[in-house]
Structures are given as C-alpha cells and as structure tokens.
Amino acid sequence: MVEKRKRDSASDAKPVxxxxxxxxxxxxxxxxxxxxxxxxxxxxxxxxxIAVRTGMSKGVLYHYFNSKxxxxxxxLEDIYLELRSQNExxxxxxxxxEAGIRELIAHTYNYFVNHPEFIVLxxxxxxxxxxxxxxxxxxxxxFAPLSHRLGExxxxxxxxxxxxxxxxxxxxxxxxxxxxxxxxxxxxxxSVVFNRDLLAEGAEExxxxxxxxxVLDYLRNVKPMDGLK
Amino acid sequence: MVEKRKRDSASDAKPVxxxxxxxxxxxxxxxxxxxxxxxxxxxxxxxxxIAVRTGMSKGVLYHYFNSKxxxxxxxLEDIYLELRSQNExxxxxxxxxEAGIRELIAHTYNYFVNHPEFIVLxxxxxxxxxxxxxxxxxxxxxFAPLSHRLGExxxxxxxxxxxxxxxxxxxxxxxxxxxxxxxxxxxxxxSVVFNRDLLAEGAEExxxxxxxxxVLDYLRNVKPMDGLK
Amino acid sequence: MVEKRKRDSASDAKPVxxxxxxxxxxxxxxxxxxxxxxxxxxxxxxxxxIAVRTGMSKGVLYHYFNSKxxxxxxxLEDIYLELRSQNExxxxxxxxxEAGIRELIAHTYNYFVNHPEFIVLxxxxxxxxxxxxxxxxxxxxxFAPLSHRLGExxxxxxxxxxxxxxxxxxxxxxxxxxxxxxxxxxxxxxSVVFNRDLLAEGAEExxxxxxxxxVLDYLRNVKPMDGLK
Amino acid sequence: MVEKRKRDSASDAKPVxxxxxxxxxxxxxxxxxxxxxxxxxxxxxxxxxIAVRTGMSKGVLYHYFNSKxxxxxxxLEDIYLELRSQNExxxxxxxxxEAGIRELIAHTYNYFVNHPEFIVLxxxxxxxxxxxxxxxxxxxxxFAPLSHRLGExxxxxxxxxxxxxxxxxxxxxxxxxxxxxxxxxxxxxxSVVFNRDLLAEGAEExxxxxxxxxVLDYLRNVKPMDGLK
DNA sequence: AATGAATGAGGGTTCATTCAT
DNA sequence: TATGAATGAACCCTCATTCAT
Numbered sequence: 035m036v037e038k039r040k041r042d043s044a045s046d047a048k049p050v051x052x053x054x055x056x057x058x059x060x061x062x063x064x065x066x067x068x069x070x071x072x073x074x075x076x077x078x079x080x081x082x083x084i085a086v087r088t089g090m091s092k093g094v095l096y097h098y099f100n101s102k103x104x105x106x107x108x109x110l111e112d113i114y115l116e117l118r119s120q121n122e123x124x125x126x127x128x129x130x131x132e133a134g135i136r137e138l139i140a141h142t143y144n145y146f147v148n149h150p151e152f153i154v155l156x157x158x159x160x161x162x163x164x165x166x167x168x169x170x171x172x173x174x175x176x177f178a179p180l181s182h183r184l185g186e187x188x189x190x191x192x193x194x195x196x197x198x199x200x201x202x203x204x205x206x207x208x209x210x211x212x213x214x215x216x217x218x219x220x221x222x223x224x225s226v227v228f229n230r231d232l233l234a235e236g237a238e239e240x241x242x243x244x245x246x247x248x249v250l251d252y253l254r255n256v257k258p259m260d261g262l263k
Numbered sequence: 264m265v266e267k268r269k270r271d272s273a274s275d276a277k278p279v280x281x282x283x284x285x286x287x288x289x290x291x292x293x294x295x296x297x298x299x300x301x302x303x304x305x306x307x308x309x310x311x312x313i314a315v316r317t318g319m320s321k322g323v324l325y326h327y328f329n330s331k332x333x334x335x336x337x338x339l340e341d342i343y344l345e346l347r348s349q350n351e352x353x354x355x356x357x358x359x360x361e362a363g364i365r366e367l368i369a370h371t372y373n374y375f376v377n378h379p380e381f382i383v384l385x386x387x388x389x390x391x392x393x394x395x396x397x398x399x400x401x402x403x404x405x406f407a408p409l410s411h412r413l414g415e416x417x418x419x420x421x422x423x424x425x426x427x428x429x430x431x432x433x434x435x436x437x438x439x440x441x442x443x444x445x446x447x448x449x450x451x452x453x454s455v456v457f458n459r460d461l462l463a464e465g466a467e468e469x470x471x472x473x474x475x476x477x478v479l480d481y482l483r484n485v486k487p488m489d490g491l492k
Numbered sequence: 493m494v495e496k497r498k499r500d501s502a503s504d505a506k507p508v509x510x511x512x513x514x515x516x517x518x519x520x521x522x523x524x525x526x527x528x529x530x531x532x533x534x535x536x537x538x539x540x541x542i543a544v545r546t547g548m549s550k551g552v553l554y555h556y557f558n559s560k561x562x563x564x565x566x567x568l569e570d571i572y573l574e575l576r577s578q579n580e581x582x583x584x585x586x587x588x589x590e591a592g593i594r595e596l597i598a599h600t601y602n603y604f605v606n607h608p609e610f611i612v613l614x615x616x617x618x619x620x621x622x623x624x625x626x627x628x629x630x631x632x633x634x635f636a637p638l639s640h641r642l643g644e645x646x647x648x649x650x651x652x653x654x655x656x657x658x659x660x661x662x663x664x665x666x667x668x669x670x671x672x673x674x675x676x677x678x679x680x681x682x683s684v685v686f687n688r689d690l691l692a693e694g695a696e697e698x699x700x701x702x703x704x705x706x707v708l709d710y711l712r713n714v715k716p717m718d719g720l721k
Numbered sequence: 722m723v724e725k726r727k728r729d730s731a732s733d734a735k736p737v738x739x740x741x742x743x744x745x746x747x748x749x750x751x752x753x754x755x756x757x758x759x760x761x762x763x764x765x766x767x768x769x770x771i772a773v774r775t776g777m778s779k780g781v782l783y784h785y786f787n788s789k790x791x792x793x794x795x796x797l798e799d800i801y802l803e804l805r806s807q808n809e810x811x812x813x814x815x816x817x818x819e820a821g822i823r824e825l826i827a828h829t830y831n832y833f834v835n836h837p838e839f840i841v842l843x844x845x846x847x848x849x850x851x852x853x854x855x856x857x858x859x860x861x862x863x864f865a866p867l868s869h870r871l872g873e874x875x876x877x878x879x880x881x882x883x884x885x886x887x888x889x890x891x892x893x894x895x896x897x898x899x900x901x902x903x904x905x906x907x908x909x910x911x912s913v914v915f916n917r918d919l920l921a922e923g924a925e926e927x928x929x930x931x932x933x934x935x936v937l938d939y940l941r942n943v944k945p946m947d948g949l950k
Numbered sequence: 951a952a953t954g955a956a957t958g959a960g961g962g963t964t965c966a967t968t969c970a971t
Numbered sequence: 972t973a974t975g976a977a978t979g980a981a982c983c984c985t986c987a988t989t990c991a992t
Contacts, residue, residue, distance in 0.1 A: 056955070075390050077306035081983060091957045096984060098955095114456070156452055157386050161304050164451035175458040204457055205473040209442055212449075216441030222393035223385055227343070228433050229404040244434040251484040252477045285972090310966060320974045322969090331966065514976070533848050535764030539962060549978045554963065556976095572914070614910055615844050619762050622909035633916040662915055663931040667900055670907075674899030680851035681843055685801070686891050687862040702892040706939045713938040743951085768987060778953045779988090789987065 060098050062088050067095075068109045072151030076106055076158040107166045110159060113152055114173045120145055121180050131191030132250060138184065139246050143214040147238055153219045181207050188253070197253045206249075213245040289327050289337075291317050297338045301380030305335055305387040336395045339388060342381055343402045349374055350409050360420030361479065367413065368475050372443035376467055382448045410436050417482070426482045435478075442474040518556050520546050525553075526567045530609030534564055534616040565624045568617060571610055572631045578603055579638050589649030590708065596642065597704050601672040605696055611677045639665050646711070655711045664707075671703040747785050749775050755796045759838030763793055763845040794853045797846060800839055801860045807832055808867050818878030819937065825871065826933050830901040834925055840906045868894050875940070884940045893936075900932040 066087035070079045081102055085092040099105040124141050126134045146152060159166055167173050181203050188206075191197030217224070221232040231237070295316035299308045310331055314321040328334040353370050355363045375381060388395055396402050410432050417435075420426030446453075450461040460466070524545035528537045539560055543550040557563040582599050584592045604610060617624055625631050639661050646664075649655030675682070679690040689695070753774035757766045768789055772779040786792040811828050813821045833839060846853055854860050868890050875893075878884030904911075908919040918924070 059955080075304065075306060075387075077304060078390070080981085082981085090955095092983090093958070093985080094956060100984095102983065154390060156449065157390065158304075160449050160451045161307070161383060161386065164455055167452055167455045174455055177456040178458065181457065202469075202473060204459060205470065207457075208446055208453060208470075209473070209477055212441055212445030213438055215449075216445040217437055220385065220389050220441075220444075222389045223396055224437060226393055226396045226403055227406040228410065228436075229407060230433055240431075241434065241437075244431060244438070248438055248477065248481045252480040255480040255484065288972095309964090311964095321967090322974055323972085325967070326972070517976075533762065533764060533845075535762060536848070538960090540960085548976095550962090551964080551979070552977060558963095560962065612848060614907065615848065616762075618907050618909045619765070619841060619844065622913055625910055625913045632913055635914040636916065639915065660927075660931060662917060663928065665915075666904055666911060666928075667931070667935055670899055670903030671896055673907075674903045675895055678843065678847050678899075678902075680847045681854055682895060684851055684854045684861055685864040686868065686894075687865060688891055698889075699892065699895075702889060702896070706896060706935065709939040709942040710935045713942065746951090767985090769985095780953055780990090781951080783988070784951070 056098075059088075059090070059094065062090075063095060063098055063105070064108055064112050067105050068113060068151055068155070071106060071109055071158065072154045075154060076102075076162065103166065106158075107170055110155060110166055111170050111172050113149070113155055114176055116149075117145060117152065118176055118180075126183050126187050129187075131187055131194060131197060132254075134187045135191075135250060135253065136246055138187075139210055139214075139249060140242060142211060143242050143245065146214055146218050150218070153215060157219065177207075191253065195256065198255050201253070210245075210249060213248065214241065217241050285327075288319075288323065291319075292324060292327055292334070293337055293341050296334050297342065297380055297384070300335060300338055300387065301383045304383060305331075305391065332395065335387075336398055339384060339395055340399050340401050342378070342384055343405055345378075346374060346381065347405055347409075355412050355416050358416075360416055360423060360426060361483075363416045364420075364479060364482065365475055367416075368439055368443075368478060369471060371440055372471050372474070375443055375447050379447070382444060386448060406436075420482065424485065427484050430482070439474075439478060442477065443470065446470050514556075517546075517548070517552065520548075521553060521556055521563070522566055522570050525563050526571060526609055526613070529564060529567055529616065530612045533612060534560075534620065561624065565628055568613060568624055569628050569630050571607070571613055572634055574607075575603060575610065576634055576638075584641050584645050587645075589645055589652060589655060590712075592645045593649075593708060593711065594704055596645075597668055597672075597707060598700060600669055601700050601703070604672055604676050608676070611673060615677060635665075649711065653714065656713050659711070668703075668707060671706065672699065675699050743785075746777075746781065749777075750782060750785055750792070751795055751799050754792050755800060755838055755842070758793060758796055758845065759841045762841060763789075763849065790853065793846075794857055797842060797853055798857050798859050800836070800842055801863055803836075804832060804839065805863055805867075813870050813874050816874075818874055818881060818884060819941075821874045822878075822937060822940065823933055825874075826897055826901075826936060827929060829898060830929050830932070833901055833905050837905070840902060844906060864894075878940065882943065885942050888940070897932075897936060900935065901928065904928050 063084070067079075067084045069087060070084045074080070079102070081095060082092060084105075085095060088094065095105065099108060120141075124137060126138065129137055184207055185203045188197055188201050188203065192199060192201075217232070218238075221237075224230075225232045292313070296308075296313045298316060299313045303309070308331070310321060310324060313334075314324055317323065324334065328337060350370075353366060355367065358366055413436055414432045417426055417430050417432065421428060421430075446461070447467075450466075453459075454461045521542070525537075525542045527545060528542045532538070537560070539550060539553060542563075543553060546552065553563065557566060578599075582595060584596065587595055642665055643661045646655055646659050646661065650657060650659075675690070676696075679695075682688075683690045750771070754766075754771045756774060757771045761767070766789070768779060768782060771792075772782055775781065782792065786795060808828075811824060813825065816824055871894055872890045875884055875888050875890065879886060879888075904919070905925075908924075911917075912919045
C-alpha cells in the first residue's frame, strides 16, 4: 500500500512512535475504512468494524472525519488518487502504438486485479449516483491527462497507418476499462448463469488475452476509405 | 410490467379461488421489492418501504417470504427469468451472421437501458459473492441456451468465411454484455472523472454504435492462417 | 392522573387486555416521558429511561413518536391540556369578586403544587425559546378563555366599587401565576441564598397567604380619582 | 464585563508574574462557561464549545477546574457574587421609604434584564435541586445583608405610618424578585398561551410599572388596627 | 502550563423480524 | 390471511474526560 511508505527515511528526526501521530492516524483510518467499505459496500459497512480495524476507539473516526459519508469521500479520493498515480507511472511515449495499447490494457486490468476494493467502492458510489464524488474537487477530470495520452498514442498509430481513423478516445477508454472491470466485478453471477467457474485459476489471464485482441483488432482495422471520412 | 399480464384472462378454466389471489399477492410483493432493491441495493433497501410499496402490511411480506434474503432471491430469480424470456424472443436463426450479432448486441443493451433495476440488483448480488443465486435452482446455467445459439451464429459466419476462427463464445458474450453494462452501471462516476456528461441525451446511442463496431471488427478480422490453427 | 380514568367503565365490552392497545400505549408513553422530562429537563432526559418507565422496548417510542422532540411536544400539549381542563373546572361566576380572586389564586397555585412536573417542563421549553410549543396548534391562545373570565370577575368588582380601575388582565394574571410559580420553581436556590428552608412544612401555605394578600390589596386599592382616568 | 476590570491598574503593587496570568485565564474560562451554560442550560452545554469560546484547548478547562460540575459551581458563584456587588451599590438609606422600594424593584429587575444569563443559570441549578450551590461556601446566606436592609427600609416606612405592619421581609423580597424573574424567564411560553408578544418593544417597561404598583399598593395599605396586632 | 489526540460509555434512532389479535 | 404493535440488537454519532507529548 502506498501509505506504508511513510516514515521510511532513516533521517527522520523524531522517534518512530506509534501514538499521537495525527497524519499517520488519518491514513490508518482511511486504510481501515477502505477495507470495510470494499468488503461490504457503503450501506453494509459498519463504523464499529472500521474502528476495530484501526485498533482505536470509535470516537477517533469522528475526530478526523465528521461522518460515515465524509469518510467514504476520503476513501474514494484516496483510491482514485492511487489509481492515477499508478497510471502516471505508465509512460506510453516509450512504446510503439500497438505495444502501447497492450501495455495500457494490461496495466489497467492488473490494477483492478490487484485492487479488488476499487470495484466495490466505485460500484457503491454509482449506486448512490456519485453523490460523494460530486463533493470532491480532487477527482473531477482526474482522467483527462490519461485520455490525452491515449489520444496521442492513437494519433501516432494513425500517422503510421496501422490504426483506424474515427476513434472516440473516451468511448475507447471506457471499453478498455469496462471489458476487464465488468468481468472482475460480475464474476460471481456470471459463473452461475454460464455455469463456468470464472474464479478458477487462469480465468483472469484468459480474459486479458481476449480483451486485448478485441481492442487491437478494432484499432487495426484500417479500411481503404478511412482517410476520406 | 411483464408480470401483470399473467392470469388476466376471464376465460381462465380454473375456478376463481384463494390460490390465485395468493399468487397475485406474491407478484405484487416481488414487484415492490424489485423497485426498492433496485433503488437502494440490498443493504440500503428497507422492508418497511417494500411493505408501503405493496400497499399491504409488513407481516404479509413475512407470510410469503421468510426473510429479506429470501425475498431478494425471489427478486433475482424473477428478473433473470424475465431477461431470459426476452432473450428467447430473439430468434437469431432468421438473421445473416453479421446482422444477427448486431441484433444480439442491440437487444441485450436495450434490455439494460429499459431495465436499469437489473444492473443494481446484479451488482448487489456480486458484492455478496452470489450467495443468493447459489441457492437458486432456476438460474443456474440459465444462459446456456443463449450462448449455444450465439455459438451457432458464429459458426455460420465462420463457414461463410466472414468471421474469424478461435472465438471463445463465453468470453465474447461477456464482452458483448460488459461493454454496455459497464457504461450504464458506471455512468455517474465516469461522468465525473472524464468530465463528460454520460447521462446526456444521445450518449446511450453513441455507446451502442461504438460497441457494435468494436465487436464486429473483432469478428470480421479474418486472417489467412485462421483455417490452420 | 387524568389518564388513569381510561377503561374505568364497567360496561366496556372488550376485555381489559394490557397488550396491543395503541391508544393506551400512547398514553403510557406520554406519562412516562412526562416523568422523565420533569425529573431531568429536556436535555437531561434519556429515551432509554423513558422506555424503561413504560415497561416496553425503546423502539416503541419511535413507533408512536418520531423523535425525542416530537415526544416532548406531545408531553407539553398533554400537560397544558390538563391544566386548561382543571382551569375550566373552576367556575368563577359563582363567586363574589374577592372570593373569586382568592379561588383563582389558590386553584392556580395548587395545580403547580400538585403537578411539580409542569414547572420543569415549562422551564425547559423556555430555555429552548418555545421551539416546541410553536409547532403545536392546540396550545396557542390556550389561556384566552381564562383571562376573559378573569376580566369579567374584575369588571364585576369594579362595578361594585370594590376593585380598582386600570387593570391589565394579562399582567395581573402573569403576576398571579408568577408569584407562586417562581417560589415553587426556585425554592432550592432561594433556600440557600436566604438561608431559610423553603421546602419545610408550612412554607407552601405561607407563600399562598402572602400572595393572596398582595394581589387583593392591589385590587382593592380604590382611589377617589379612579373614575376620572 | 465586570470581571475584566480586575487588575488592570498599572500601579498594582505585586510583581507581574504567572500567578496573575493564571487568575486571568480562570476568569476567561468562567466567562466562556457562563455564556455556554446560559445559552444551553447545564445539560445542553458542551465542554468543547466552552473551550472554543476561550480560544484555548480543552485540556486547559480541566487544568483549572476538575469537571463540568466544578466549572458550573464556579460560574454560579461568580454570577451570584456579581449580583451581590450590584446590590451593594444600591444604598437604600439615601431614599425615602417608598422611593427606596421603587429603586429596589427597578434595580433588581434591571439586573435580570441586563443579565439574562442569570435566569437560565439559576433555573438550571433549581432543576438539579441546588446540588452545586450546596457545595459553595460563598453563596450561602448571600442575600441576608440585602434582606436586612430591606427590613430597615420597611421599618422606616412603618414608623412614618405609610407602610403596613406584618410584612414578612423574605416573602416580600421573593415577590419582588419573582414578579420580574417569572416574566423574563417565561416570556416565550407565555407569549404562546396568551397570544401576546411579550418579547416586543415596551413589554419589559410595562411589566416593571405593573410590578411596582402591585408591591407598593400592598405596602401602603395601612389599616386602622395595624398597630394592635 | 498547554495541547489536542484518544477513550469509551452511552446518546438518539433504525430496522429486520416476531407475534398477539 | 392479514394487521400493525412490539421487540431488541445494532447503527451512527456524541461527549465528558484522560493522557502522551
């Protein structure tokens, strides 16, 4: 977890005390809340259990955050920030267009695989029609930089004549995300209705391969009249 | 609602009796519960409000269903049954392969557009790792017939040389569903992070067009060596 | 207590069952709440203790009343109604003017003596600047009939030449109430600052005698020029 | 505020030290607590808000006072002391008997008008049956000097033949206080039940005039046989 | 002396469920 | 069969007080 990096520097003057460290406590609470919200959704989460996870008393939650709602906002901001910082670690400029797309798909997918909390948190927020995210300044337009970089990658591919024209970047990005997200989010019901164990070993990798092929075939589909449209 | 059509005909052979009222009451409750669960998710739903929606007392709920959980199972079964009956109304055999795929994509997507409850209900169930659906006999393998028919459609396309080889039917179907489902389910948070109003007029149609192109380009991508694998 | 008269009639058809009697339960709750609020004030009162006093579970309070506030409104309405019904039992017309005033003073004072809850309840409400009473329709102008009757009594005395002119009825009534209310309300601190035990036997009667003399001397103070003003 | 005048003079003999700051901090806390208790009563008051009012941290409160209760005792002592010092500023000896009574009534009443906190504080303490005042040495018998001086005033009036005999000084003083206190304390509920705005401009002065007349008419009521009793 | 983070008992309120009628 | 009063565990949150720093 990102938070764990705190106080790693050996030159830190203060002793590594566990108590009375406000910033550290804030992070401990957000981490505990993330887990609880991720396991149970917003309505299913219990402030009592969040407190237990922190190892502190319940009152502390309200010392740092005013309400369950405010805490949920903080958790959402934290995890979106984390996702963005992971996205920024991916330098698409270094890749050839097709390889760049492969990287982006895999990178995005793997974030969800490694952070299953993200999916539950975001589903919860959509159930509530984004009422918490609306209150957050830090999340609005957060994905603009990434979609810009995706646009540049597509442009390079188009200039090289290997990618099709007429690509709506945001629709494309939603597809890239959705193809993995939906699978990971809905594995349980899908396993029942298709009678195929999508939680089994190998299922995740298989999905990634399929997704990648789907998106690349779409992009590579250069038609003679593309330049004319 | 689909359920309301049941048993309306006056020429029904059976005598009018209590059985029938009981069946009708069951449906009224399921309908009320579907709405409540759809608006609030499982944990956010309130049995009081379900009772109010039925116009009957709360005790009736417990007379017909033993618990909130059992009622949720009934609601899930009901809506999956509804989806299947809609799917069965779609006769893919009548179409040329490509047109058939277009029909299937549009039909599936439109069901979600017209039944937004489905998404919330299914997301809730996935949050709970399918614990209710596991108890249901009627839902298991429910989508086997449809994926079989999709397989036949793909085969026809392959035989005609217009569809690629090596298509995993279930992966493909999950993609067809997921490309629309994810968009419809996550419109609220996506609107925030991309700063684009995905709830605006026209956004739904635009999505369908993109999805259709994506899937068809994948399927049409016939390579010279396809036959050798 | 007034409520206790319920179900006294021998001809009551239904068996005197203790349970499942909504109207009775409402009264039980109001009575319990009156006691709790009277002993502790609004802020000091505990819904838990009210529940214990009713002998029922806490949830019942909220089945009948929506909140502590609403319950307090109901208690205020109930006790003001009780006071008014006691006031209406006092037929001032039957008395000579002076005797009528004596009756009114004693009657009012004795109500407070016998219902010490009234004072705490009303003090609590004044601390909160009447925010609950403002929401009540039944209490507004409740004392208009009584002040009207007091006005008639004064008029009779004035016509007989034994009462002074220029009497503001409401100011007078506030004095009649206040002279007793203040003593009864503030006995504890007054006992300390004057070092006289105002809770001792006989103190209440002594107060009543003093009050009565004070008011009557004021009213009887007929001056030669009263008729000219 | 009265307290602020303390220790302002630069010619103070004692050296400027920590003692003085401590004393000043005590007064700041008492002042803040007085406001908080006055606005919300004892149970409604919050130690957090008192701390905010002082501009200092909550720990300081507990450094100077051991508990909310102890702080309340200090506030009560402070305000009673203030009332007494105001009373002592009133030299009744300078007045003719009737004018002296007028002065006393107006002076007492005006203190309450200008210090509405007093009423809430004292009502709170009576709700708790004087449990805090019992612990205070400084308040016990605090009003003995004043009632002594009132007694002397009455005596002078009796000797001059203008005041009646048989006056219980304490009952009289309670009436003088109560006639104003009750009105000021209960204005909010009285306004509702009489449907007359007692918080309006002019209502306070009207009350004072009525009260004064009431008390003086009682005192002036010299009867022929007064000397014989 | 002063801070403010932390405590924990308990505050008002909610809610799935039961049960007398 | 149907009602809705009653239950009681639990929910989110508050608050006087303590204590490490």
